[in-house]
Amino acid sequence: MTGLSQLPQTGWLGEQFQVNAVANCYSFVRYLLLALVALLIHRVYAALWTSPLRNIRGSFLSRITSLRVELFAAGGYSSYLAKTDFENYGDIYVLMPNAVGIGNPADIRALLGNSTVRKSDHYKTLRFTGTENTVSARDFELANSKHRQLGPYFNPSYLSKMEQKIMDHGIVSIKRKWDELIAQAPTGRAEVNYCNDFLYLAFDTIGVLAFGKQIEELSVNDTPTAKWVASMIFYLGVRASFQLLPNWLATLVLYPWEGRYNRFSAYAHESIATRRQFLATQTKMDQECKRPADLLQAFIDAEDPTSKVRMDSEQIHGECVLMMMAGSDTVSGTLTWAVHLLMLYPEYYKRAVAEVRGQFSQDHVITYSESRAQLPFIEACLYESLRLAPITGGLLPRMSPKGGTTIQGHYIPEGTMIAVNMFAANHHSAFWDQPRVFNPQRFLDDDSARHNVLTFSSGKRVCPGRQLAWWEMLTVFANILKDYDWELPADYTHLGPNVLDKHGHPRQMDETQFIIIKPANPDRDCRLVVSKHKE
Template sequence: MYLNPAVLAKTLWQSFQPIHILYGIVAYCIWKVFYEVYLSPLSHIPGPLWYRITSLPLLIHELRGDEPELMIKLNKKYGGLFVITPRRVAICDPKDSQIILGTHAFLKDKRYSNVEVMQPNTFLTVDPELNKQRRRQIGPIMSLANLKHMEPIILEAGTKQLYNKWDRDIAHAGEKHKARICYYDDLMLMTFDIISTLGFGQKHMSLTSGDTHIAKSVGSTLVIIFFESILPFFKTKLFRQHIAKSLYGKFDAFFALCTDAINNRKKLLSGLQPNEDKPKDLLQAFIDAEDPESRIRMTSDQVVTETIISLLAGSDTSSNTMTWTIHLLLLHPHYLARVVKEVREAFGRDHIINYSESKASLRFLEACIYESLRLIPVVTGMPRRMPTGGATLHGYFIPEGYNCSVSIAAINTNPEVWERPYEFFPERFLKNEAIKRQVLTFSTGVRVCPGKNLAWMEIHSTMANIFNKYDLELPEDVLFTPDRVDKHGQPITMPRMAAATYVPRFPERDCVVLISKRSD
């Protein structure tokens, strides 16, 4: 059969007329809607129409940083499981989350492996065998018994340095002896200094020295991880070498700093005398870490990567937890007064409170920290892939090849689980301590945060020492106060956004407090 080129060209030209292209787009859209609503394997699961058809609405919320609020809103409307993209469902039920997080069958989804700025590590790897090996290597390091040896470093870089900075600020405050500080900034730098000192093997005192280059490098790395995970464009050569050259430059310098720290430590070890002890910090523990099954140790590059991940996970999450706890207590002054009374009745004003003392004596302070972790979790979502053969969750079957996102924000406020779910109500943890296990901010199961004990050690002791030594009050010009309430009569919390962690949107404006030395 002979095809006349002129006829073929004319037919193609007619096919690509704007009206025909428009018809094709309309036909595709109609088919797409029909398929997702009636034929998709997720069509029997509740969820908003637009979210069934395209991933764009969820992506917009993620880029705006309000995805956790979206999950809470949709959880109220649709219950514990609903569609959020054509191939993804949200999980807002603690029982379902225990199933997902309790086994390696639900692998981390490709968002984790999208991050190419560093090699696979405890947090970013999607390979369950590598994760198991890392946890065998690192697990003993992060035990409370081992961290106890590092507590002098934690207190020196943490509480004692914070005291030095705040006492200096108060001394410069004039006759009123009240210093105006941004507690978000100070706590962020303090936790950076703790993990940096533990991870680099040398003192880092950015809070009191004003040297914030490490903090800025950590911030740049968090931004890179966030954008690489959700938008593949950010991994392109164009973006890395031109648009975000400064971000990647800071990360490269950060990586070099970690590498130098390891090389310096190895030189130090080579010169130790037989009767000299090795340093007791995270850097040394990572260098010495060995898998008890395979006897494999981490390479220098792997130690660098794990040190960086420790800095990212161990500083930002801890400081933000303390920030939100202070903010919520300032909005609920009767709870703040109760915490202060509990701390000061248990300890003298000049006593440096360590973790064990705080844990044993300050039940209400711990309840307030748990309530902060519940109400404003610093980690908000955990995306996973459906296992081979699919799985039934919340009564719905989801086939293999689809994904789910465990929404920590929605689980922690699920009205089917929590009494007064949207209120700051720390007494719940005094009445029933078993519900602490339902607060999933540190995850649970096989992927539980390996630095959980270190985070609790930092948070518990720092909070106790702050309330023991200082009085805190809101300035007159602050926007969010106990008297500014919503339609339910609850104090309105400051705006926040979710990127790698859940942070205040305007910390320099909203995380301001007047501090003075305790008056009694």
């Protein structure tokens, strides 16, 4: 009886416990919602009445949360956000509760030239190893030291020593592949994916220069190899973006690519060690006579002339990985957009072809110096591609300096993030006539126009490798225009000179951005039919 009499009591207590648990849970949710509402009210009040940025234009959502920017970045749409914000709000606008975006080239140049303005902590995402590299360094003096270390090795005199390697793994490599494809085609016309081919040659060239030898996975230039290169570049970009996540989550997301990166990283360490061992066995006279001329040797020899500091192996490793990502994507991306844009504007394609074929015979391989001296319109086409489709066309964050700064009449307090909108700078109507139109003629005999293209940044933090990029781009672009006739495939109907965007101009291919802007659908959009030009 005792046990039976306790059953209802136990059941009642259990039910009471459940009721209490539900009530407590309800109370918790209610208080949580109240707290969130209070936080929202506080943020709205601060954004509209107390924020020092309250008088600057911008969306309501951007004033109360950074989630908008973070979601666009995670989805690869930072460049789209940069475009739409500039079009909607102009030269300065609220990007996040404590951040503004700026798009006027004069304001951007002044900001980047200010030695008291440092990069934001977001640049930590580009620290691929445990040490700072040329791009990730936020301390101004450290950044200057790195630029002083590397400056002598990115000037024309040193780059000329690397020219044969640049040519062999650049234009000679792509000509070999395209010639083989054309020879195999019954019609003498072969379809190529120029995005993949440019990415391969750029990655291969930088790999040889940064590691002193060809990366094993790049021994064959075929589609699987191009996919390997693309996945490696994608991994480096996403890995950088995901460094802001907890380590366990970033590791989980990036696991499919981790093995490839580890092999790549080990290859970098091995290359540095091998080169140091080689140098250690050389006599002083041998070192002067047989010293390799490449980026790896430049990183080893690099010395700050002021402090006499050199890079250690870990720092060299970081610079090598940075060059592989930034260097290869910069070159391949610019070449890809240049070809794409010439196919959208056939009158300029014909003019570029006429210029180069009027200067050089088909059996001549055009060098960098010849391109600079004799092909101004082809160089202008690359400048216009860098302007119209800037590969760094998203948002580059800096921090307002001590004491704050004033931009467009608005005071920006110390510690506020100032995001440089590169798309806006390269499309600003006060600096560019018909900015949405591809028109290389704007760069002919106009140094000020070239000066206003900010894709490689500006001031003391300008990209140190820009001269190397130009060396690669000009030699490839000039020679493929000379040696091949280009046309779009017959089934390529979704884009072309007569497929217009909402502004009435030829519609450009879709893009995505994980640090660097690239085609969103290269297998669909970057197809080209090439044939050998016959004189």
